[in-house]
Amino acid sequence: MAMVLCMETVGILVVSYGAREAAIVDVLARSVNYKVELYIADKQLNPFNALHATKHVVVSDLNIHDICKFAQSYKDKLDFVIVGSEKPIIDGLRDLVEAETGVPVVCPKKRYAIEESKVKQRLLFQEIVPEANPRFKIFDPKDYQDKGQVKGDVYKWLDELGNQAVVKPDKPAAGKGVGVWGDHFSSREELFEYFMSNFQYSAVIIEEKVDGEESSCMAFCDGKHFIPLPDTRDYKRAFDEDKGPNTGGMGSYKDVDDKLPFLTSGEREAEIELSHKVFNGWSKQIDDSAALRGVPLYLAFMHTGKGIKILEINSRPGDPESINLFPIIKDDFVDVCYKMIEGTLLNVGLHRLATVLTYKVPPDYGGYMNVYPSMAVKSDINTAVDFAEVYKLTKKYGDNVRIYPGSMELRDGKNYALKSRAVGVLGVGDSIEEARKISQEGARAISGGGLWNRTDIAAAHHIAKSVRHMEKLRG
Numbered sequence: 001m002a003m004v005l006c007m008e009t010v011g012i013l014v015v016s017y018g019a020r021e022a023a024i025v026d027v028l029a030r031s032v033n034y035k036v037e038l039y040i041a042d043k044q045l046n047p048f049n050a051l052h053a054t055k056h057v058v059v060s061d062l063n064i065h066d067i068c069k070f071a072q073s074y075k076d077k078l079d080f081v082i083v084g085s086e087k088p089i090i091d092g093l094r095d096l097v098e099a100e101t102g103v104p105v106v107c108p109k110k111r112y113a114i115e116e117s118k119v120k121q122r123l124l125f126q127e128i129v130p131e132a133n134p135r136f137k138i139f140d141p142k143d144y145q146d147k148g149q150v151k152g153d154v155y156k157w158l159d160e161l162g163n164q165a166v167v168k169p170d171k172p173a174a175g176k177g178v179g180v181w182g183d184h185f186s187s188r189e190e191l192f193e194y195f196m197s198n199f200q201y202s203a204v205i206i207e208e209k210v211d212g213e214e215s216s217c218m219a220f221c222d223g224k225h226f227i228p229l230p231d232t233r234d235y236k237r238a239f240d241e242d243k244g245p246n247t248g249g250m251g252s253y254k255d256v257d258d259k260l261p262f263l264t265s266g267e268r269e270a271e272i273e274l275s276h277k278v279f280n281g282w283s284k285q286i287d288d289s290a291a292l293r294g295v296p297l298y299l300a301f302m303h304t305g306k307g308i309k310i311l312e313i314n315s316r317p318g319d320p321e322s323i324n325l326f327p328i329i330k331d332d333f334v335d336v337c338y339k340m341i342e343g344t345l346l347n348v349g350l351h352r353l354a355t356v357l358t359y360k361v362p363p364d365y366g367g368y369m370n371v372y373p374s375m376a377v378k379s380d381i382n383t384a385v386d387f388a389e390v391y392k393l394t395k396k397y398g399d400n401v402r403i404y405p406g407s408m409e410l411r412d413g414k415n416y417a418l419k420s421r422a423v424g425v426l427g428v429g430d431s432i433e434e435a436r437k438i439s440q441e442g443a444r445a446i447s448g449g450g451l452w453n454r455t456d457i458a459a460a461h462h463i464a465k466s467v468r469h470m471e472k473l474r475g
Contacts, residue, residue: 010334011077013039013103014049015067015093017085019359019406019424020319022048023326024084026402027333034334039074041067043085044409044418064093068100075101080341083107083294086172086316090116104341107294108315112286114296115314119170119203125310128281132274132310134302135161136207141199150199154192157206164209167191169198181209183246212304212473213466214311215260216252216321217271219279220336221296222345223289226279228272230258230350232321233466238366240456247366248421251358251439251457253432254324261432262466263303271301274308293340298322305473323424324355327402355428356435356458358443359406359421363450383448384414385422390445393438400435401442402426417449432458 014025021042028036029052037054040046043062050056055074059066062085071081081103083089092110097103108114114121125133137157144150158165167179177198185191198204219228234252238244255261259268279297283289298318300311317326329336330349339345363369385408393401407420417423423446427438436458443453456462 007033007035009037010034010079011037011039011054011074012334012337013041013071013074013078013081015062015081015083015085015088016040016042016046016049017062017087018043018046018319019404019421020317020322021084022046022404022406023323023402023424023426024082024317024333025049025052026404027326027329028082031332031334033332036334037077039070039078041070044407045411046405047408047410047415048403048405050410062088064088064091064096067093068096071097071101071103075103078103080337081105082337084317084319084322086113086115086314089113089316090172105293106337106340108296109288109291112291112296113315115172115312115316117170118168118205118312121313122205122207124282125278129274129277129310132278132308134166134208134210134309136205138203138205139195139199140203147196151192154195154206155188158188158191161206161208163188163191165191166207166209167195167198168205168207169201170203170205171201178246180246210302210304210309210311212302212309213262213470215263215271215301215303216298216318217275217301218295218298218318218322218325219275220340220345220348221279221292221294222340222343223283223292224343225345226276226297227345227348228275229325229348230254231260231263231268231271232318232324233260234318234321235454235457238368238454239371240454242462244366244371247361249320249359250361250366250421250454251356252320252324253356253436253458254354255432256352256354256430260466261463262470267303267308270308271303274301274310275299278310278313290343295322303470303473305470305475320357320359320421320424323357323404323426325350327399327426328353328355328428353428353430354432354435355426356432356439357424357426358439358453358457360423360425360443360446360451360453361421362407362417362419363452365420368452382416383450385417385449385451386447387415389447390425390442393442393445397427397438400428401438402428403442403446417451422449422451432463433460 094105407418425442427435429435
C-alpha cells in the first residue's frame with residue numbers, strides 16, 4: 001500500500017505591482033516542502049498571478065488600508081505576507097497589517113523604508129561610510145527666501161563640480177525625478193529648470209556625476225543576519241546601444257559567479273564589505289532589529305577603479321534585477337521567508353547559473369513611437385498579447401525560460417498590455433550568452449500589443465565595453 005505524505009499548507013499574501021512579484025509568486029508556488037495557497041493583492045489583474053492565486057483582489061493604487069482589509073478577511077489562513085513594491089512599504093503596510101491582524105510581514109517597517117528619502121540616505125552614508133559618498137549638497141526650500149538666492153548657490157556648487165552633476169529629489173516621484181548632466185540637461189539653465197521642478201515640492205540633492213561601471217547588490221535580512229546575493233547589472237536606457245531616455249529598466253543580467261564579468265574578485269569583496277558596513281552601522285541605530293526584515297538594503301554601486309561609490313539604496317527587491325535571482329535560489333523560498341521572520345537566516349544558496357532578463361514594453365514606452373515611428377505598429381496597441389508561441393518554448397527549454405507578466409491585465413480571457421513594462425522574459429543558462437539566447441528567443445516569440453524590446457541586453461560587446469572601461473579606470 002502506497003504511503004501518502006501530507007504536506008503542510010501555508011497561506012501567503014503577496015502584494016504585487018508587476019513582473020518582480022510574478023517572479024516571487026512563481027518561486028513560492030514551486031515550493032517542494034509546502035502546499036502553498038496564495039492570496040494576491042494586485043495593482044491589476046495580472047494573468048500570471050490570477051492563475052496561481054487562491055484568492056485575488058485588485059487594489060489599483062496599492063492603498064495600504066484596502067490591502068489590510070483583504071488581509072483581515074483571510075487572516076486565519078495567512079502565515080505571512082510578502083511585499084515587493086516600494087509604495088506600500090513606504091506607506092507603512094507592514095506596521096498596519098501586523099498591528100491589525102498579527103500576521104508577520106516580510107518587508108521593512110515604515111520608519112526604515114530608506115528609499116523614502118534620498119537626503120536621509122546621503123546623511124546616513126556620511127555618518128557610516130563617508131568614503132562611499134560622492135560629493136553632494138542638500139538644497140532645502142526652507143533655507144531660501146527667493147529664487148535668485150537659490151540659483152546663486154546652485155551655480156556656485158556647479159562651479160565646484162565643473163557642471164558634472166546629478167539632480168536628485170528627496171522624495172520618490174516628486175517633480176521630474178533624477179536628472180543627469182549630459183542626459184537630461186546640457187546647460188546650467190536646463191539643469192536649474194530641472195532642479196526647480198523638484199525644489200517646489202521638497203529638498204533636492206545635487207551631487208557629483210561619478211564615472212564608472214554600475215552594479216546592483218540585493219540582500220536578504222532577518223534583522224540580525226545580513227545575506228548579500230550575487231551582483232546584477234541592469235539596462236536603464238530605452239534603446240539598443242544605450243540610447244534614448246532612462247527607464248525603469250529594460251533588462252538585466254547575472255553571471256554564473258557572484259560577481260559581474262567586469263569586476264575583480266577584490267572589487268566584489270569590497271562591495272560586500274561596504275554593504276555589511278552600511279547595515280551594521282545602520283542597525284546599531286535601531287532598537288527593533290526585526291524592523292529591517294526582508295530586503296532593507298538593495299544597493300546600487302558605481303565602481304570607479306579607485307573605490308566604490310553608493311548611488312542609492314532601496315528598501316525592497318529590485319525590478320528587474322531581483323527577477324534574475326529569485327528563480328535560481330536553491331532553498332525552498334517559503335523556508336527562506338520563515339527564517340527571515342524567525343531571525344534564523346544564516347545563508348541563502350543559489351545555483352551557479354547565469355540569467356538574462358529582457359522586458360517587452362508597449363509602443364509609447366520610452367518615447368519609442370516618436371523616435372521610431374515607422375517601427376511602431378500603432379494599430380496593435382489595443383490588441384491582445386499572444387503567449388502561445390513563447391509557452392511552446394517551455395517544452396524546448398523547460399524551467400530555463402520563465403515568462404513574467406508585469407504591466408498587463410487579463411480582460412475577457414485575453415492579455416492586454418498597459419502603460420509600463422508589460423512582460424519580462426528570463427533566460428537561464430550555464431553562461432550569460434546561453435541565458436541571453438533563451439531570453440531573446442522568448443521575447444521574439446511574444447506577439448501582439450505592439451510590444452517591443454531591446455535586442456542587446458547582456459550582449460557580449462556591451463560586457464566587453466564595461467571590461468575595457470574598468471581596465472582604463474583602474475589605470
